[in-house]
Amino acid sequence: VRAVNRWRRFSALALANCLLLAGCAGAGQRVPAGLAGVGKLPRPASAWPQAGYDARHSSASAAIGPQQGRLRWSAQLAGDLTPGPVIGIDGSVLQASNSGVLYALDPATGKQRWHYDAKQGYGSDLSTSPAVLTDGTILWPGPLGTLYALTAHGTLAWRERLGDDLLSPAVAGAGRVYVADLSGQLTALEVGNGQHRKAWTLDLGDQDLASPTVGPDGTIYTVAGRYLVAVRDLGDRGVRRWRFRSKDKLEVSNAVSSDGIVMLGTNADKQYGIRSDGKQAWAYDKGEFTYSSSVITPSGKAYFGDNQGRLTVLAASDGKQLLRVQGSSTPRTASIWTSVAVDGRGDFYFATVTGRIYGFDPSGKQLFELDAGAAVHSYPAIGADGTLYFGTVAGKLLAIAPG
Numbered sequence: 001v002r003a004v005n006r007w008r009r010f011s012a013l014a015l016a017n018c019l020l021l022a023g024c025a026g027a028g029q030r031v032p033a034g035l036a037g038v039g040k041l042p043r044p045a046s047a048w049p050q051a052g053y054d055a056r057h058s059s060a061s062a063a064i065g066p067q068q069g070r071l072r073w074s075a076q077l078a079g080d081l082t083p084g085p086v087i088g089i090d091g092s093v094l095q096a097s098n099s100g101v102l103y104a105l106d107p108a109t110g111k112q113r114w115h116y117d118a119k120q121g122y123g124s125d126l127s128t129s130p131a132v133l134t135d136g137t138i139l140w141p142g143p144l145g146t147l148y149a150l151t152a153h154g155t156l157a158w159r160e161r162l163g164d165d166l167l168s169p170a171v172a173g174a175g176r177v178y179v180a181d182l183s184g185q186l187t188a189l190e191v192g193n194g195q196h197r198k199a200w201t202l203d204l205g206d207q208d209l210a211s212p213t214v215g216p217d218g219t220i221y222t223v224a225g226r227y228l229v230a231v232r233d234l235g236d237r238g239v240r241r242w243r244f245r246s247k248d249k250l251e252v253s254n255a256v257s258s259d260g261i262v263m264l265g266t267n268a269d270k271q272y273g274i275r276s277d278g279k280q281a282w283a284y285d286k287g288e289f290t291y292s293s294s295v296i297t298p299s300g301k302a303y304f305g306d307n308q309g310r311l312t313v314l315a316a317s318d319g320k321q322l323l324r325v326q327g328s329s330t331p332r333t334a335s336i337w338t339s340v341a342v343d344g345r346g347d348f349y350f351a352t353v354t355g356r357i358y359g360f361d362p363s364g365k366q367l368f369e370l371d372a373g374a375a376v377h378s379y380p381a382i383g384a385d386g387t388l389y390f391g392t393v394a395g396k397l398l399a400i401a402p403g
Helices: 012-020
Strands: 071-076 093-097 101-105 112-117 138-141 146-150 156-161 170-173 176-180 185-192 195-203 220-224 227-233 238-245 262-265 270-274 280-285 301-305 310-315 321-326 348-351 356-360 366-371 388-391 396-400
Touching (some): 093 138, 093 388, 195 227, 262 301, 310 348
Antiparallel strands (some): 093 101, 101 112, 138 146, 146 156, 170 176, 176 185, 185 195, 220 227, 227 238, 270 280, 301 310, 310 321, 356 366
16 A cells, blocks of 8 residues: 555564464464465466456556657546556556546546446555456455455456454465455455355554565565565465564565565665565665555566655665665655556656656656646556556546557
8 A cells, every 4th residue: 555664684582472363373383285286376367357466466567658748638527536547458548536436447548338336435545456357257356345346347246344444455375365454354256156255354453555566485475554464375364474573563475486485565764575484685875755555576586666756776685775766746745556567678657646657668768758737546457458547636547558
């Protein structure tokens, strides 16, 4: 979702506290193997099926994105478009608004194909997204803590009340979907063939402001207050593997590399890489806090923005800085609250709270700058043809043409 805090190594006291928690594996304890198939991500259902593209938050598309910042179309919708768009199985652009409506738009024209009205606005301002399953089902984290399952045509299939305001679902393989809510409940759902079953719910013990991610070994990562929490799915229950304590409260989602490094952004001057055993791999001094959720591409490049309008690229393996850029019209006060989208050529895209959308090539050369007309908090998506999508707080969904 958004912001984070300063991290430090697990202290002896934190480890002792962890061992007091039921289901939290400590030193010398056997770590359960977990549910088979979780961590081996399913075939993507569409060009951009969920928040961050997949359950690792790789945010990487094979399509070639925009080079010139040419607006293809814009669609005025009702309510703040802080939620991020995704792409449906039929190519529809699925965009939720804070007014409590999910829209499906034609990718060529921006015209509305259908909408589903939950008849209740969101109670919070979160950068969340639906998730699209391979059968076309759309799992929308809607208002009042309710997960809505809609068909590809917008018909309600089922709904499940899970608790507090929901974060973006993570589709994790083995017919498994993980959903966290603000109260600190992590729920595993078994889904498929139009059916669903709540497999388990784990109380994390504090507020969760991060959409879950899933590592290659099947470990689920989310946060609880000041802790990064690692959870293992045992099929009928979830257990904590370990907790990593930060100095301050955590508020943005993490990303996981293909070799299991978790990148965490903070609300202080550090960005961290954490190994799958819960130990710190590296720390990067970024000199500013961030409200931009992390991204790690399959090639191992890790991206994040900060509140000085800078976009930094690190090597996920060791935290070495590869690149740092800033938009040509972006002052130091122009924070980046969006995540990053990366295309098949390695070009990357982000936006600022001052309403500027940028594209850069892999060398750090600015490709374009586009005035969005209003602040952008929404996380981006890239369509099958390379069209880039961003929503604004003024209720406009922008489609930026490829090429």
